[in-house]
Amino acid sequence: MKFQIFDQKWFEEPVYSSQGKVFITNGNNKYKVWYGIVGKGSKDPLLCLHGGPGGSHSNLVPLQGLGFERELIFYDQLGCGFSDKPDNPSLWNITRYVEELKSLVDQLGLKSFHILGHSWGGMLATAFTSKYPKGIVSLSLMSPILNMPLYINGTRIKLRNNLTTGYTKIIDDFEKSRKGNPEEYKKALMEHLKKHICKLFPNPPEPLTRLSHLSHKQVHDVMIGPDCHSELNIWGNLKETDVSGFIKDLDIPILFTCGDFECCPPEDVEEYYRSARNAELYIFKNCRHMTMLEEPVEFLNVVHKFISNYD
Numbered sequence: 001m002k003f004q005i006f007d008q009k010w011f012e013e014p015v016y017s018s019q020g021k022v023f024i025t026n027g028n029n030k031y032k033v034w035y036g037i038v039g040k041g042s043k044d045p046l047l048c049l050h051g052g053p054g055g056s057h058s059n060l061v062p063l064q065g066l067g068f069e070r071e072l073i074f075y076d077q078l079g080c081g082f083s084d085k086p087d088n089p090s091l092w093n094i095t096r097y098v099e100e101l102k103s104l105v106d107q108l109g110l111k112s113f114h115i116l117g118h119s120w121g122g123m124l125a126t127a128f129t130s131k132y133p134k135g136i137v138s139l140s141l142m143s144p145i146l147n148m149p150l151y152i153n154g155t156r157i158k159l160r161n162n163l164t165t166g167y168t169k170i171i172d173d174f175e176k177s178r179k180g181n182p183e184e185y186k187k188a189l190m191e192h193l194k195k196h197i198c199k200l201f202p203n204p205p206e207p208l209t210r211l212s213h214l215s216h217k218q219v220h221d222v223m224i225g226p227d228c229h230s231e232l233n234i235w236g237n238l239k240e241t242d243v244s245g246f247i248k249d250l251d252i253p254i255l256f257t258c259g260d261f262e263c264c265p266p267e268d269v270e271e272y273y274r275s276a277r278n279a280e281l282y283i284f285k286n287c288r289h290m291t292m293l294e295e296p297v298e299f300l301n302v303v304h305k306f307i308s309n310y311d
Contacts, residue, residue: 003065003300010062010296011206014038014074022107024078024100026091033104034082035075039067043311044112044137046303047073047105051119053092053238054219056081058211060118062296066304070311073113075104077124079219092222093237094127101128105135114307116140119264119289120223123243130246138310140255140303143264143289146244146272152234155268159196160232167191168232175225175233192230196263198290205293231263247275254279255306259287259294280306 014036021032036057037045046066050057057074058081064072076083078100079092101124105113114137117125122144129139145151160168167188174185194201198208221227224236247254254276258269266283273281282302284291292299 001068001304003297003304006297007065010065010300011293012061013058013210014061014064014067014072017071021083022104024103026096029086031078031084031086033075033078033084033100035073035104035108037071037073038064039070039072041067041069041071043070043308044114045071045073045110046114046116046307047110048075049101049115049117049121049125050074050077050080051117051121052077052080052215052220053120053223054080054216054221055120056211056214058214059207059290059293060116061207062292062299063116063303065296065300066307073108073110076214077219079216081214085216085218087218089218089222092219094124094241094243097124098128098131102132105132111135112137114138114140114310116142116303117144118142118292119145120238122146123238123241126243126246126250129250129252130243133250133252136252138253138255138307139250140306141257141272143258143262143291144256144269144272145264146247147242147268148234148238149240149242150244150268150271151264152239155263155265156232156234158265159192159263162195163188163191171230171232175228175230178227189230192232195261195288197288199261199286199288199294200290207293208290244272244275247272248277251277253306253310255282255303256280257282257284257291257302259284259289259291262287262289262291264289
């Protein structure tokens with residue numbers, strides 16, 4: 001099958017054939033993590049990991065278009081979306097999220113499955129696949145930021161230089177010290193969002209609106225930095241995280257994708273791609289970070305073609 005026509009239903013919250021919550025244990029505490037399954041068929045399911053940190057599954061819902069031949073499993077990481085949102089900053093770190101994902105996979109009884117991760121979800125997917133590779137058929141990394149020091153010391157600087165003169169200072173002053181005019185900050189932030197995150201701003205599609213309603217500030221503040229809405233300033237606990245070294249040891253097919261004008265640019269993704277044993281690379285033209293919303297038909301065709309080769 002080849003997708004040719006955009007279907008607005010792909011942007012709607014799916015009608016799940018099954019949904020529920022699994023229990024995640026951390027010390028003496030138990031929390032509930034939400035999942036929803038859409039689609040049916042005999043092919044291996046696709047487990048979808050959202051970005052953020054602190055986001056939700058919402059911007060990944062176009063993937064429901066693949067439900068004609070397999071199950072699509074969406075879930076919201078702890079602290080996000082429809083999952084529990086405990087007030088506990090110690091929970092928000094990549095190590096615990098890897099174990100959370102392992103609990104989800106075990107409780108859903110997944111034996112053979114594909115994994116797709118977008119943005120931060122790509123970092124999480126890479127760390128998880130490295131530690132728990134059993135049953136994983138393929139790995140799709142969509143606009144992944146796998147090496148945060150690389151992003152901070154290189155990519156972030158390029159993004160800042162791409163903004164209108166003076167906008168970087170406005171963003172820095174507001175995010176670092178809460179100084180400046182909020183309206184000027186919003187204007188500078190919007191230019192960054194439109195140039196690097198989603199070309200559809202300032203009128204984002206419905207999935208991004210739902211994502212903002214379901215996101216959790218504390219998770220993002222701890223892992224990225226307090227009030228770092230632009231992510232051009234990062235001092236959270238991900239600032240030194242680098243999982244890119246795991247790629248060379250993964251003995252499964254890997255798909256790397258990104259937009260050609262985004263916060264995870266082709267030069268970074270190509271570096272990850274070159275280190276892989278068995279990988280494919282696809283760059284979406286005239287796209288930013290939200291390729292699945294900007295070009296949903298092209299996005300579905302790319303993912304469908306890749307995972308179908310390895311069922």
